[in-house]
Amino acid sequence: MSATVIDGAAIAAAIRREVKAAVDALQREHGITPGLATVLVGNDPASATYVRNKRKACAEVGIASFGYELPTDTPPQKLLALLDELACRSEVHGILVQLPLPSHLDEGQVLGRVPPEKDVDGFHPSNLGVLGIRGREPRFAPCTPAGCIALLERSAIPIAGRHAVVLGRSKIVGLPLALMLLARDATVTICHSRTTDLASLTRQADILVAAIGKARFVTRDMVRPGAVVIDVGINRIEDARDPRGYRLVGDVDFEEVRTVASAITPVPGGVGPMTIAMLLWNTLRAAECSVPK
Numbered sequence: 198m199s200a201t202v203i204d205g206a207a208i209a210a211a212i213r214r215e216v217k218a219a220v221d222a223l224q225r226e227h228g229i230t231p232g233l234a235t236v237l238v239g240n241d242p243a244s245a246t247y248v249r250n251k252r253k254a255c256a257e258v259g260i261a262s263f264g265y266e267l268p269t270d271t272p273p274q275k276l277l278a279l280l281d282e283l284a285c286r287s288e289v290h291g292i293l294v295q296l297p298l299p300s301h302l303d304e305g306q307v308l309g310r311v312p313p314e315k316d317v318d319g320f321h322p323s324n325l326g327v328l329g330i331r332g333r334e335p336r337f338a339p340c341t342p343a344g345c346i347a348l349l350e351r352s353a354i355p356i357a358g359r360h361a362v363v364l365g366r367s368k369i370v371g372l373p374l375a376l377m378l379l380a381r382d383a384t385v386t387i388c389h390s391r392t393t394d395l396a397s398l399t400r401q402a403d404i405l406v407a408a409i410g411k412a413r414f415v416t417r418d419m420v421r422p423g424a425v426v427i428d429v430g431i432n433r434i435e436d437a438r439d440p441r442g443y444r445l446v447g448d449v450d451f452e453e454v455r456t457v458a459s460a461i462t463p464v465p466g467g468v469g470p471m472t473i474a475m476l477l478w479n480t481l482r483a484a485e486c487s488v489p490k
Contacts, residue, residue, distance in 0.1 A: 200426070200458040205344075208351050209470035216477045217258040223484060224259070231484035232261040233291045233317065233476075234283045238276060238302065239269040244295045251293070254473045260480055263289060269299050276302065280310045290483040291317030293476070296369070314486065317479035319343070325368065328376040336486075337479045342374035344471025345406060345427050346381070354404070354425050354460060357382035362399050364388050364415070364448070365408035370429055374406060395419070407448035417453040426454055426461040429468050 223229050233255055237248045248264070255262040265279060283289050292315045298304050308320045316324050319339035327335040338346075349356055361383040365371035371387065379385045388398055390409075399405055399419040405426045407415045412432035420426060430448030447464030455461050462468055 200455040200461040202455070203348055203352050203460055203462045203467060205348060205462055205467040206470045208348060209474035212347070212474040212478060213254070213258055216481050219481055220259040223481075227488050229484055229487060230259065230261050231290050231480050232263060232288045233293060233480045234263040234265065234289045235293050235295065236265045236267070236276070236279065237295045238267045238271055239299050241297075244297070248295050251473055251476060254477060255480075258477055260477060261288065273302055273306070276307060277310050280307070284312045284315060287487070289315065290487060291315055291480040293318050315483060317476060317483055319373070319479070320368070325373060328373055328380070331380065337482070338377060339369060339373045340475040340479065341370050341429060341468065341472045342377055343475040344468055345374055345429065346377050347475065348427065348462065348468065348471060349404070349425070352460065356404070359403035360384045360386070360401055361404040361406065362386045362388060362402035363406045363408065364399070367408065370408040374408070378404070409448055411448055412446050413448070413450040415449040415454060417450065417457050420454050420457050422457050423459045426458045427468065428462050428464050431464060431469060
């Protein structure tokens with residue numbers, strides 16, 4: 198068996214085209230241009246790259262972007278004051294605070310300051326909380342979990358009635374994704390660093406999601422034949438053959454696992470492109486909600 202490779206880049210490109218068409222219509226019919234404010238605190242190179250890519254993606258689909266870069270030692274009150282200002286600006290429909298924050302800033306306090314209706318990252322407690330209430334939809338779901346769901350749905354992979362095993366319980370990916378799968382009638386098992394006999398659980402999965410940040414952690418013997426494998430991990434490993442001196446791999450040993458799975462996402466080119474696509478989608482939705490009734 199050789200797994201079908203789920204092309205996240207192609208699916209993300211289709212979503213971006215849909216967003217661009219809807220942005221054009223919103224501008225044409227209501228004179229509204231969706232706007233996203235990005236807030237970066239500190240000089241972490243990876244975070245700076247992520248923000249730059251998000252702003253570039255906004256430009257490609259016609260979303261206005263407003264960038265704010267603050268020094269590492271920014272006092273909490275200065276950051277909170279900026280978020281309060283952005284919350285009041287009508288041209289800003291979405292606010293994204295790039296994580297991680299410097300250690301002196303309280304992440305919960307900062308994310309809680311973003312109004313739920315502008316929380317396009319889906320991290321406000323009220324948006325996260327609604328994920329766990331059956332029959333209700335949050336204003337916005339976190340972008341990476343939402344991207345995983347979109348990959349499954351747009352690949353016509355059934356979720357209802359399937360046993361989904363999620364490796365990782367972070368509030369950014371694992372926990373919200375588990376709730377989203379549960380809301381779609383999957384039977385869900387969450388595994389983490391203290392789970393015992395992990396492989397016996399992963400081998401039960403119809404849908405296996407790896408989001409633990411350990412390179413090639415999931416091996417062939419951990420996967421049930423015919424399972425669908427979603428690899429959220431992005432890890433750097435040394436590779437002298439690459440001009441950069443490293444290459445990116447996922448939490449799944451791709452070459453091994455593709456011989457037993459029915460479908461699998463690659464790294465790169467799987468979940469990664471979906472995260473930004475869903476951010477654009479959430480920003481569009483935020484702008485659409487501002488249309489006068």
